[in-house]
Amino acid sequence: MADTGGTGRPAGTEPLIRIEGLTKHFPLTTGILFKRTVGQVQAVDGVDFEVWPGETLGVVGESGCGKSTVAKLIVGLEKPTAGRIVYKGQDVASMSTGELRRYRRQVQIIFQDPYSSLNPRMTVGDIVAEGWEVHPDVVPKGDRYRESQELLERVGLNPDFINRYPHQFSGGQRQRIGIARALALKPEVIVCDEPVSALDVSVQAQVINLLSDLQTEFGLSYVFIAHDLSVVRHISDRTAVMYLGRVVEIGPETSVYDTPSHPYTQALLSAVPVHEPVLRGVKERIVLTGDVPSPANPPSGCRFRTRCWKATQICTDEDPALVVRPGSDNPVACHHAEELVVVHTDAVE
Amino acid sequence: MTDLQTTPYADMPGPGETILEVRDLAVEFRTRDGVVNAVNGITYTVAQGETLAILGESGSGKSVSAQAVMGILDIPPAVITSGEILFQGDDMLLMSEEDQRQIRGAGISMIFQDALSSLNPVFTVGFQIGEMFRTHRGTSRKEAKAKAAELMDRVRIPAARERIDDYPHQFSGGMRQRVMIAMALALDPALIIADEPTTALDVTVQAQIMQLLSDLQAETGTGLILITHDLGVVNEVADKVAVMYAGRIVEEGTVDEVFTQPAHPYTAGLMASIPLAERPGQRLNPIKGTPPNLAYIPPGCAFHPRCPMARTGKAAQPGGDCRSDLPVLREVAVGRRAACHYSEELLHG
Numbered sequence: 001m002a003d004t005g006g007t008g009r010p011a012g013t014e015p016l017i018r019i020e021g022l023t024k025h026f027p028l029t030t031g032i033l034f035k036r037t038v039g040q041v042q043a044v045d046g047v048d049f050e051v052w053p054g055e056t057l058g059v060v061g062e063s064g065c066g067k068s069t070v071a072k073l074i075v076g077l078e079k080p081t082a083g084r085i086v087y088k089g090q091d092v093a094s095m096s097t098g099e100l101r102r103y104r105r106q107v108q109i110i111f112q113d114p115y116s117s118l119n120p121r122m123t124v125g126d127i128v129a130e131g132w133e134v135h136p137d138v139v140p141k142g143d144r145y146r147e148s149q150e151l152l153e154r155v156g157l158n159p160d161f162i163n164r165y166p167h168q169f170s171g172g173q174r175q176r177i178g179i180a181r182a183l184a185l186k187p188e189v190i191v192c193d194e195p196v197s198a199l200d201v202s203v204q205a206q207v208i209n210l211l212s213d214l215q216t217e218f219g220l221s222y223v224f225i226a227h228d229l230s231v232v233r234h235i236s237d238r239t240a241v242m243y244l245g246r247v248v249e250i251g252p253e254t255s256v257y258d259t260p261s262h263p264y265t266q267a268l269l270s271a272v273p274v275h276e277p278v279l280r281g282v283k284e285r286i287v288l289t290g291d292v293p294s295p296a297n298p299p300s301g302c303r304f305r306t307r308c309w310k311a312t313q314i315c316t317d318e319d320p321a322l323v324v325r326p327g328s329d330n331p332v333a334c335h336h337a338e339e340l341v342v343v344h345t346d347a348v349e
Numbered sequence: 350m351t352d353l354q355t356t357p358y359a360d361m362p363g364p365g366e367t368i369l370e371v372r373d374l375a376v377e378f379r380t381r382d383g384v385v386n387a388v389n390g391i392t393y394t395v396a397q398g399e400t401l402a403i404l405g406e407s408g409s410g411k412s413v414s415a416q417a418v419m420g421i422l423d424i425p426p427a428v429i430t431s432g433e434i435l436f437q438g439d440d441m442l443l444m445s446e447e448d449q450r451q452i453r454g455a456g457i458s459m460i461f462q463d464a465l466s467s468l469n470p471v472f473t474v475g476f477q478i479g480e481m482f483r484t485h486r487g488t489s490r491k492e493a494k495a496k497a498a499e500l501m502d503r504v505r506i507p508a509a510r511e512r513i514d515d516y517p518h519q520f521s522g523g524m525r526q527r528v529m530i531a532m533a534l535a536l537d538p539a540l541i542i543a544d545e546p547t548t549a550l551d552v553t554v555q556a557q558i559m560q561l562l563s564d565l566q567a568e569t570g571t572g573l574i575l576i577t578h579d580l581g582v583v584n585e586v587a588d589k590v591a592v593m594y595a596g597r598i599v600e601e602g603t604v605d606e607v608f609t610q611p612a613h614p615y616t617a618g619l620m621a622s623i624p625l626a627e628r629p630g631q632r633l634n635p636i637k638g639t640p641p642n643l644a645y646i647p648p649g650c651a652f653h654p655r656c657p658m659a660r661t662g663k664a665a666q667p668g669g670d671c672r673s674d675l676p677v678l679r680e681v682a683v684g685r686r687a688a689c690h691y692s693e694e695l696l697h698g
Contacts, residue, residue: 062551170639200406201578205622205635212632227551234624234633271556273581275625277605280584287560288553290507291521 014089015050016189016221017074017107022047022083024069028296041296043069045245046083048322051189056215056222058236058253060229060268064292066245067225068112071193074223075109076100105135108182112194114174118166124177125162128152131185138185151180156210172203179210183218191223196231208235229272233257241265244295244303247322251330261328261337264304269342283342302335310336365397368539368572369418369457374432376410376417379425385643387413389596390431392678395540395572400563402575402587402604404619406640410596411576415542418574419459420449437539455485458533462545464525468517474501474528475513481535500531504561523554527561534565540572547582559586580623584608592616595641595651598678602685612687612696614656649673650689658691666690 023046028039044066051057061067072078074085076092085092087103095103111117118127128148132139139147149159155176166174175195182190192211196204212235214220226232232239233253240250241262249262260266267286274283288307293299299306305315312335320333327337376388388410395401405411416422418434420441434441436456441449461467469477478500479493488496494513501509504527517525526546533541543562547555563586566573575587583590583604590607592600592615600613611617618636638655641647653659653671661672668674669690681692689695 062553172639200640201580201619202406202622202636203639205624205633206637208624209633209635229552230624267553271552273556273559273579273585275581275584275608275620275623277584277608285556287556289557291523291554292551 013052015052016088017051017223018084018086019047019049019070019074020084020086022070022073022085023081024066024073024078025081039296042245042298043295044073044080045298047242047245047247049240049247049250051221051223053188054215054219054221055237056224056235058232058239059223059225059242060227060232060239061242062227062268062292064244064295065242066295067227067242068193070242071109071191071223071225074191075107076104077109101134105131105138105185106187107189107191108185108187109191109193110175110178110182110195113198114171114178115166115198117178118174120166123163123165124152124157124169125149127166127177128180128184131181135185148180148184151184152177154183154214155180156206170203172199172207175199175207176210179207179214183214186218187220189221189223191225193225194227195224197226197228204231211235229257229269241268244292244298246303246333248304248334249330249332250322255329258342259329259339260342261325261330261332261339262304262334263308263310263336266340266342267307302333304334310334312336365399365570367394367396368437369395369574370433370435371414371418372433372435374414374417374434375430376413376422376427377430378427383644386596386646387427387643388417389646391591391593391596391598393591393598393601395574397539397572398566398570399589400566400573400575400587402577402583402590403593404577404580404583404590405593406578408640408643409593410643411593412544414593415459415544415574415576419457419542420453421459451485454481454538455536456538457540457542458536458538460526460529460533460541460543460546462548464522464529464549465517467529468525470517473514473516474520477517478528478531478535481532485536496535497531500535501528503534503565504528504531506531522550523557526550526554526558530558530561530565534569537569538571540574541566542574542576544576545578546575548577548579555582562586580608580619592619595646596643597651597688598686599652599689600685600687601678606682606685610696612681612685612692613652613689614658614695615652617695618655618657647672648675650676658689658695660691 022044024044025040025042027037028041029035030038047070059067073080092103125148128151129144132144149162152162153159157173157176196207199207215222224232224235236253238251239253239256240247243264249256249265260269267288270283270286274280290307293306300316301318302315302320305311314335320335322331322333324331325337328339372392373390374388375390378385378387391414393401403411417429436452475494475497478497482488482493482496498510498513506512506524506527547558550558577583587604590604591598594615600607600616607616611620621634622636624633636655641651647654649672659671661670671690676688676690678686678688681687682696
């Protein structure tokens with residue numbers, strides 16, 4: 001198994017979730033009545049990482065890199081084609097019905113779109129309390145009304161709004177309802193799938209602050225999936241960078257962002273526009289040519305080689321493993337890994 | 350302020366003649382549920398070779414103001430209630446429909462956010478680019494196709510001559526946006542309006558498109574209005590910025606000045622809301638509340654319910670009650686305008 005960029009955890013601590021060789025292929029079919037499979041979209045192809053108690057693991061990548069599929073696989077909304085998800089030492093695939101139910105309570109999800117992820121015909125109170133129908137032992141029946149009011153208040157909504165419907169709320173408020181629903185079952189891990197990308201800048205910051213407060217208060221672990229590198233850096237302890245269904249680099253937030261080793265990470269970071277006039281032009285831009293190849297027909301060897309300026313013959317022939325390499329402190333899937341120091345604010349001040 | 354680094358996009362010619370002048374433009378939507386005041390009196394100018402960014406969150410009226418300039422508002426429900434739109438000195442609102450049509454495409458052209466839904470799926474891209482020449486210039490089909498190929502080369506679509514007979518769905522998101530840019534450039538317009546041109550694109554592709562836009566602008570010397578919610582994009586490519594809130598421009602000035610020292614509390618709040626990759630870990634300081642519904646804009650300063658500096662009643666200066674006195678956009682420092690009663694306090698501490 002690949003080393004997943006541990007940060008010197010004390011001996012004896014176990015990761016909450018360990019993902020090994022996680023793979024999800026979706027069949028590509030043709031024909032209406034007699035469907036034939038003509039190919040496989042390799043959405044996720046051999047992903048390894050760990051989520052430790054109390055940490056936030058950020059997952060970044062561009063559209064189509066498989067990051068949302070990873071989220072769905074973790075919470076069991078999709079079944080993996082291959083690979084294992086191990087929760088506290090137990091393989092999720094081999095869990096009994098009761099154990100699986102407990103797992104699903106412990107691992108909750110917040111979705112990207114606060115409009116389509118809330119049932120428009122249910123009141124906010126019913127949405128928050130719905131999980132207790134399946135898991136009645138979490139909150140006794142008599143306390144549920146009060147408890148859902150408390151949850152609404154905790155996420156910054158007026159508890160008197162408990163009988164309102166989702167359409168009466170703004171996007172940011174709906175996302176808070178989604179967070180309250182996830183918290184209702186007292187989970188250990190929350191998978192956040194692009195939780196702020198549908199929100200305006202000013203509201204986005206409010207939700208990010210709320211998520212960090214809740215993490216401190218309830219000791220939650222987050223798997224925070226987003227395409228916005230600045231947001232992921234802000235909230236993560238460790239970051240995994242994905243490209244075409246694979247993790248290409250993983251490690252502590254500071255080393256991935258300040259000294260990235262994979263050419264893709266470097267290009268991705270260099271493309272983020274800077275927000276201060278004094279920093280304009282200081283950052284060296286690596287402008288990638290071309291587009292992301294189709295996940296139905298990924299390149300041989302290293303999947304990034306078609307857009308990589310460092311690519312050589314070995315990149316075509318050999319698939320680079322995600323391991324710690326001489327040019328890097330972190331596990332990185334590149335034959336030519338080399339740390340690059342990213343320019344910082346203090347460098348120009 | 351220390352002297353600024355030159356931007357990678359800075360090699361454009363200095364501002365020349367004024368191309369577009371918008372004066373006191375107001376647009377409202379008359380719906381069954383009431384009147385929505387989308388744009389409430391905005392004034393700006395764009396000169397040759399200049400890039401003006403209109404920055405705002407969703408519902409700030411930034412897109413509607415551009416659609417009014419382009420003459421593509423749905424009237425009704427939209428009504429232009431006041432203002433002038435002077436294109437090279439002539440008021441477009443007083444022109445005949447046919448004269449306006451002549452300006453669209455040849456004088457002002459527009460790039461939309463969603464290239465897939467802006468292109469016609471049943472015609473080839475070559476045909477759609479060539480349409481500009483056929484309708485406006487009466488060029489023959491064959492000649493129009495040759496010119497389309499030239500343009501596709503110019504926007505750096507690889508193998509342009511082979512791809513000219515492809516349909517929009519056969520192109521990736523970034524390539525489709527290039528097709529849109531080719532169409533916008535076709536008739537050498539004096540002004541291009543780009544409405545969120547990179548919002549739907551991944552960050553590495555966004556960098557390519559922004560680079561292309563500024564290269565082309567440097568070549569042709571067109572004016573550019575860039576409508577966006579992304580502060581980073583504004584900082585990287587624009588010369589001037591107009592910040593919109595609730596249908597009004599609340600602050601205007603050069604990007605260097607506005608971003609270094611905002612003169613309006615809303616702009617300052619936006620800056621504090623973005624997590625910066627360059628400065629991780631600090632707690633975000635978001636603007637409280639949510640942007641107002643344009644059907645119920647608060648009286649006085651529209652921002653006052655969310656403003657940390659708002660003063661009402663006895664605390665306010667005469668004529669400076671944020672709850673009842675509408676602040677006008679006025680000169681608060683040399684070359685800078687802001688619509689806040691207390692801008693000077695923000696600027697001078």
